[in-house]
Amino acid sequence: MIYVEGGSFDMGYQRGRDGADNDDVKNAKPLHKVTLHSFYIGKFQVTQEQYYAVMDKDSNSHFKGDRLPVETISWEEAKVFIERINQKTGKKFRLPTEAE
Structure with a gap:
Protein backbone atom coordinates (compact mmCIF):
# COMPACT_ATOMS: atom_id res chain seq x y z
CA MET A 1 0.00 0.00 0.00
CA ILE A 2 1.16 3.51 -0.71
CA TYR A 3 0.11 6.72 1.01
CA VAL A 4 -1.61 9.40 -1.06
CA GLU A 5 -1.69 12.87 0.46
CA GLY A 6 -5.15 14.46 0.50
CA GLY A 7 -5.83 17.72 -1.25
CA SER A 8 -8.17 19.59 -3.57
CA PHE A 9 -8.42 19.81 -7.33
CA ASP A 10 -10.88 20.84 -10.04
CA MET A 11 -12.80 17.93 -11.57
CA GLY A 12 -15.30 17.97 -14.40
CA TYR A 13 -15.82 19.59 -17.76
CA GLN A 14 -15.21 23.22 -18.65
CA ARG A 15 -16.06 24.47 -22.14
CA GLY A 16 -12.95 25.72 -23.89
CA ARG A 17 -10.57 23.96 -21.51
CA ASP A 18 -11.41 20.38 -22.48
CA GLY A 19 -11.81 20.57 -26.26
CA ALA A 20 -14.89 20.37 -28.44
CA ASP A 21 -18.26 19.28 -27.12
CA ASN A 22 -18.58 15.63 -28.07
CA ASP A 23 -19.85 12.31 -26.71
CA ASP A 24 -16.80 11.98 -24.44
CA VAL A 25 -17.80 15.01 -22.39
CA LYS A 26 -21.55 15.44 -22.85
CA ASN A 27 -22.31 13.47 -19.66
CA ALA A 28 -19.48 14.99 -17.63
CA LYS A 29 -20.35 17.09 -14.61
CA PRO A 30 -19.53 20.79 -14.71
CA LEU A 31 -16.17 21.82 -13.31
CA HIS A 32 -16.25 21.62 -9.50
CA LYS A 33 -13.74 21.52 -6.66
CA VAL A 34 -13.13 18.11 -5.08
CA THR A 35 -11.37 17.67 -1.75
CA LEU A 36 -10.01 14.28 -0.75
CA HIS A 37 -8.71 13.12 2.60
CA SER A 38 -5.39 11.28 2.61
CA PHE A 39 -5.70 7.55 1.89
CA TYR A 40 -3.76 4.39 1.11
CA ILE A 41 -4.09 2.51 -2.17
CA GLY A 42 -2.54 -0.66 -3.54
CA LYS A 43 0.71 0.07 -5.34
Whole structure:
Protein backbone atom coordinates (compact mmCIF):
# COMPACT_ATOMS: atom_id res chain seq x y z
CA MET A 1 0.00 0.00 0.00
CA ILE A 2 1.16 3.51 -0.71
CA TYR A 3 0.11 6.72 1.01
CA VAL A 4 -1.61 9.40 -1.06
CA GLU A 5 -1.69 12.87 0.46
CA GLY A 6 -5.15 14.46 0.50
CA GLY A 7 -5.83 17.72 -1.25
CA SER A 8 -8.17 19.59 -3.57
CA PHE A 9 -8.42 19.81 -7.33
CA ASP A 10 -10.88 20.84 -10.04
CA MET A 11 -12.80 17.93 -11.57
CA GLY A 12 -15.30 17.97 -14.40
CA TYR A 13 -15.82 19.59 -17.76
CA GLN A 14 -15.21 23.22 -18.65
CA ARG A 15 -16.06 24.47 -22.14
CA GLY A 16 -12.95 25.72 -23.89
CA ARG A 17 -10.57 23.96 -21.51
CA ASP A 18 -11.41 20.38 -22.48
CA GLY A 19 -11.81 20.57 -26.26
CA ALA A 20 -14.89 20.37 -28.44
CA ASP A 21 -18.26 19.28 -27.12
CA ASN A 22 -18.58 15.63 -28.07
CA ASP A 23 -19.85 12.31 -26.71
CA ASP A 24 -16.80 11.98 -24.44
CA VAL A 25 -17.80 15.01 -22.39
CA LYS A 26 -21.55 15.44 -22.85
CA ASN A 27 -22.31 13.47 -19.66
CA ALA A 28 -19.48 14.99 -17.63
CA LYS A 29 -20.35 17.09 -14.61
CA PRO A 30 -19.53 20.79 -14.71
CA LEU A 31 -16.17 21.82 -13.31
CA HIS A 32 -16.25 21.62 -9.50
CA LYS A 33 -13.74 21.52 -6.66
CA VAL A 34 -13.13 18.11 -5.08
CA THR A 35 -11.37 17.67 -1.75
CA LEU A 36 -10.01 14.28 -0.75
CA HIS A 37 -8.71 13.12 2.60
CA SER A 38 -5.39 11.28 2.61
CA PHE A 39 -5.70 7.55 1.89
CA TYR A 40 -3.76 4.39 1.11
CA ILE A 41 -4.09 2.51 -2.17
CA GLY A 42 -2.54 -0.66 -3.54
CA LYS A 43 0.71 0.07 -5.34
CA PHE A 44 0.22 -2.77 -7.82
CA GLN A 45 -2.72 -4.31 -9.64
CA VAL A 46 -4.26 -7.48 -8.23
CA THR A 47 -2.61 -10.50 -9.85
CA GLN A 48 -4.45 -13.57 -11.09
CA GLU A 49 -2.69 -15.58 -8.37
CA GLN A 50 -3.97 -13.21 -5.65
CA TYR A 51 -7.48 -13.26 -7.12
CA TYR A 52 -7.54 -17.06 -7.10
CA ALA A 53 -6.30 -17.16 -3.49
CA VAL A 54 -9.18 -14.94 -2.37
CA MET A 55 -11.98 -16.08 -4.69
CA ASP A 56 -11.02 -19.76 -5.11
CA LYS A 57 -11.69 -19.46 -8.84
CA ASP A 58 -9.98 -18.20 -11.99
CA SER A 59 -10.56 -14.60 -13.05
CA ASN A 60 -10.95 -15.66 -16.71
CA SER A 61 -8.41 -13.02 -17.71
CA HIS A 62 -7.59 -12.81 -21.40
CA PHE A 63 -3.83 -12.73 -20.77
CA LYS A 64 -2.96 -15.82 -18.68
CA GLY A 65 -0.29 -15.90 -15.98
CA ASP A 66 -0.22 -16.01 -12.18
CA ARG A 67 1.74 -12.76 -11.96
CA LEU A 68 -0.29 -10.93 -14.60
CA PRO A 69 -3.04 -8.54 -13.52
CA VAL A 70 -6.72 -9.43 -13.45
CA GLU A 71 -8.31 -7.52 -16.34
CA THR A 72 -11.70 -8.97 -17.18
CA ILE A 73 -13.83 -8.93 -14.03
CA SER A 74 -16.95 -6.80 -13.64
CA TRP A 75 -17.53 -4.05 -11.08
CA GLU A 76 -19.75 -6.49 -9.14
CA GLU A 77 -17.01 -9.16 -9.12
CA ALA A 78 -14.50 -6.56 -7.89
CA LYS A 79 -16.85 -5.65 -5.03
CA VAL A 80 -17.18 -9.34 -4.05
CA PHE A 81 -13.38 -9.66 -4.13
CA ILE A 82 -13.07 -6.70 -1.74
CA GLU A 83 -15.74 -8.13 0.59
CA ARG A 84 -13.94 -11.48 0.74
CA ILE A 85 -10.50 -10.00 1.30
CA ASN A 86 -11.96 -7.91 4.13
CA GLN A 87 -13.42 -11.06 5.70
CA LYS A 88 -10.12 -12.92 5.39
CA THR A 89 -7.93 -10.11 6.73
CA GLY A 90 -10.25 -8.39 9.20
CA LYS A 91 -9.31 -5.09 7.54
CA LYS A 92 -11.49 -2.62 5.68
CA PHE A 93 -10.38 -2.31 2.06
CA ARG A 94 -12.56 -0.65 -0.58
CA LEU A 95 -12.46 0.27 -4.23
CA PRO A 96 -11.20 3.79 -4.99
CA THR A 97 -13.66 6.50 -5.95
CA GLU A 98 -13.53 8.17 -9.38
CA ALA A 99 -11.86 11.20 -7.82
CA GLU A 100 -9.24 9.06 -6.06
